[in-house]
Amino acid sequence: MTSEVEINNPYKNKMARIMVVDDEKDILRIIKRDLEITNEFQVEVFSSGLDALSSFKNHELGYYDVIITDIRMPRMNGFELYRHIKEMRPDTKIAFITAFEINRDEFTKVLPSIDVKDFIIKPIDMNDLIFKIKSMLAI
Amino acid sequence: MISIVSSRNNIFLLILVVGVGISLSILSYHYSGLTADQIGEIASGDIRSNAIIETDGLSKTLLHIIDPVSTNLEILSKIVNYSNIDGTKIIMDEVQNSTKSLTEGYYWINEDGRIVSISNVNSSVISSYSSIDLSNREYFVIPKETHTSYYSSAIESIDKIPRLYISYPIMEKSAGESVFKGVIVASIKIHELGRFLQSELAPQVAGNVGLMDKNGIIIYGSNPSLIGKYYLGKDFQALVPEEIREPYNSLLAKGLQGSAGAEDLILLGGNKTTITYQPVYIGGKYLWTLFVSSPHQLAAEVGFLINNQKNFSTLMILIIGAVALGIAFLILSWNKRLESAVNSRTIELKDANNSLIKYNKLLESANEKLSIHDKMQKEFINIAAHELRTPIMPILGDAIFLEKQFEEGKEEVKVDREQVSSIIRNAKRLKRLASDILDITKIESQSLKLNKERFNIKDIILSSISDIKTQLLSSNPEQLENLNIVYEPKDIFVFADKNRITQVIFNLLGNSVKFTEKGSIGIDVKIERDVVKNIETVIVSIWDTGQGIDPDILPRLFTKFASKSFEGTGLGLFISKSIINSHNGKIWAVNNPDGGATFYFKIPQQ
Structure with missing residues (x-):
């Protein structure tokens, strides 16, 4: 499965930088390890929205190719982070990780101001996550 | 409003019906009365004039009956021949035969008052009578004296049969002078006259005919025993009712004065009778008075009939009125009943509607609660x-x-400490979650059962502190070194669920540890009297010098998943609150003025 992904990946020789935000340190560790093991992604993890936002601000435009954030986090949740980032750079590609039992339509209904490209439902299937990140990069 | 108006209309209708009924009855009664009186009057008038005509006719009839006898007597008086007695007797017999229905016989009496001949009687019998002297009899004396005819009153002879005698004088002219030569007498049995009268009269009149001579002697009447009696005599008067005697007698007296007339007499019982009187002249002389009494039977009957009719029609109208009244009452009461039925139904409906609204509201609120x-x-x-x-x-x-590494053909796979710890840590977290969710389920289904016992609260606090320290020693030894847990052991006994209260204390202690990276955590226990409930309560407070409670979270601190922390389920405080609540206690938290937070719970000691 890994080889298939590699063959179809047009960005094979270019490492995409992924920002992952989650308050669960164990999850961060696993996502980082499983993404980086493919040699296609360079992953930076943050255990809080505030940390992630300050890092985003501190880097130039296009530094992070894709941002993946948890929704339910203390102090700054994933939606707040989303808004802050979109305010600064509206074309930033952001996906949500959530354990909530919710689909995109329901989500749009509840929070219409948030343009949600993708949902990644926990527990995350790493193959799904990789596929989603790749399709977001392809746009 | 409508019902009241309709009931007023009904009463008006009722009054109208009753009024019309009563008016009709009165009108009908009055009109019928008028009609009866009028018809009675008309009938009476008719009867009166009829009676006059009838009486006049009757007097003429009487004349007609008597006339042939008079004529016969006149002729006989002129042709009697003392020299031819037998020849005269033949004529007398003939004459008698011509009037035999009325006359008893014709008598020839000479100037000495002796019988010469009698019609239809043989000579031997006549000769036996010839010795009787009749010269003192009126029918002899009066013609002898007056040389005129004589009509007697009713005269009773020896045989007690009332008779009427008519006599004519026999006058013989000699030397230019009339000489009395005897009389011709006709004897009429009054009964025969009556019978004759009766046969001539209409049957309805006959019974009411009376004939009196000018002296007041009764010649004919319906009662034969009165014939020949004087009308003021006791025999006749005894038959006249006391009440009408005076007007009756004066009426008869008037009738005997020789003129015609008619008068109404009110008889006993209110019946009216018209009495008509008519003088009868014979040979130009007033002789008799004919009385005809015409009871106003017809008028009375007509009046009676009309009265009956009147009563009947009045009764009918009254009955109709009563029926109408009854129907009106029936309709009215039916309306009333209908009205009250409608009213009660309306009230019932209203009640039903109200209760429906109430139930709807209840349902709504229940629904709301349910939806919440x-x-x-x-x-x-x-x-x-x-x-x-x-x-x-x-x-x-x-x-x-x-697993992937095994799939890649490796016999052995390197596992680092972090991986194992992570697996254990997260598995434990799952375990805690499972247990908390189970507790929540019990609380929510209200099947959380308390196993109350008397225990020393000091024991569970000490063991909780010990457990927390053990946990920290393995998970975060550095924090344990920086934490100072303060507790002054004191024996305080309480009657409660030991395991559940331990759970609460461990949870609160765990919370404080979680948010106090370094500093102090303290536990105090005291007994306080609840003056309202009049009981002793145990108050446990757990304070820390940590980061305190996020003010946003504070209002919903004890709800499910209010806070989130690493290794926390977010259910601990909710469960703690439920446990304290089921002990009839109270749990609350405050941020300390100089940093950190304090959690309190209070439960009854007993």
Whole structure:
């Protein structure tokens, strides 16, 4: 499965930088390890929205190719982070990780101001996550 | 309003019906009365004039009956011949035969008052009578003296048969002078006259005919025993009712004065009778008075009939009125009943409607509660799912990572400490979650049962502190070194669920540890009297010098998943609150003025 992904990946020789935000340190560790093991992604993890936002601000435009954030986090949740980032750079590609039992339509209904490209439902299937990140990069 | 108006209309209708009924009855009664009186009057008048005509006719009839006898007597008186007695007797017999229905016989009496001949009687019998002197009899004396005819009153002879005598004088002219030579007498049995009268009269009149001579002697009457009696005599008067005697007698007296007339007499019982009197002249002389009494039977009958009719029609109208009244009452009462039925039904409907509205409201609020509950339940499930899924991922992630390495053909796979710790940590978290969710389920289904016992609260606090320290020693030894847990052991006994209260203390202690990276945590226990409930209560307070409670979270601190912390389920405070509540206690938290937070709970000591 890994080889298939590699063959179809047009960005094979270019490492995409992924920002992952989650308050669960164990999850961060696993996502980082499983993404980086493919040699296609360079992953930076943050255990809080505030940390992630300050890092985003501190880097130039296009530094992070894709941002993946948890929704339910203390102090700054994933939606707040989303808004802050979109305010600064509206074309930033952001996906949500959530354990909530919710689909995109329901989500749009509840929070219409948030343009949600993708949902990644926990527990995350790493193959799904990789596929989603790749399709977001392809746009 | 409508019902009142309709009932007023009904009463008006009722009064109208009654009024019309009564008016009709009165009108009908009055009109019928008028009619009866009028018809009675008309009938009476008719009867009166009829009676006059009848009486006049009757007097003429009487004349007609008597006339032939008079004529016969006149002729006989002129042709009698003393020299030819037998020849005269033949004529007398003939004459008698011509009037035999009325006359008893014709008598020839000479100037000495002795019978010469009698019609239809043989000479031997006549000679036996010839010795009787009749010269003192009126029918002899009066013609002898007056030389005119004589009509007697009713005279009773020896045989007690009343008779009427008519006599004519026999006058012989000699030397230019009329000489009395005897009389011719006709004897009429009054009964025969009556019978004759009766046969001539209409049957309805006959019974009411009376004939009196000018002296008041009754010649004919319906009662034969009165014939020949004087009308003021006791025999006749005895038959006249006392009440009408005076007007009756004066009426008869008037009738005997020789003129015609008619008068009404009110008889006993109110019946009217018209008495008509008519003088009868014979040979130009007033002789008799004919009385005809015409009871106003017809008028009375007509009046009676009309009265009956009147009563009947009045009665009918009254009955109709009563029936109408009854119907009106029936309609009225039916309307009333209908009205009250409608009213009561309306009230019932209103009540039903009201209760329906009430039930609807209840249902609405129940629905609202249910939907709130449903929402909360959904939210809980959602968050619970979130919380359950979260620890699964690292466990699964590490396990899959390791498995992959085996798949790549490795016999042995290197596992680092972090991976094992992560698996254990997250598995434990799952375990805690499972246990908390179970507790929540028990609380929500209200099946949380307390096993109360008397125990020393000091024991559970000490063991909780010991457990927390043990836990920290393995998870975060550095924090343990920086934490100072303060507790002054004191024996305080309480009657409660030991395990559940331990759970609460451990949870609160755990919370404080979680948010106090370094500093102090203290536990105080005291007994306080609740003056309102009049009981002793145990108050446990757990304070820390940590980061305190987020003011946003503080209002919903004891709800499910209010806070989130590493290794926390977000359910601990909710469960703690439920446990304290079921002990009839209270749990609350405050931020300390100089940093950190203090959690309190209070339960009854007994």
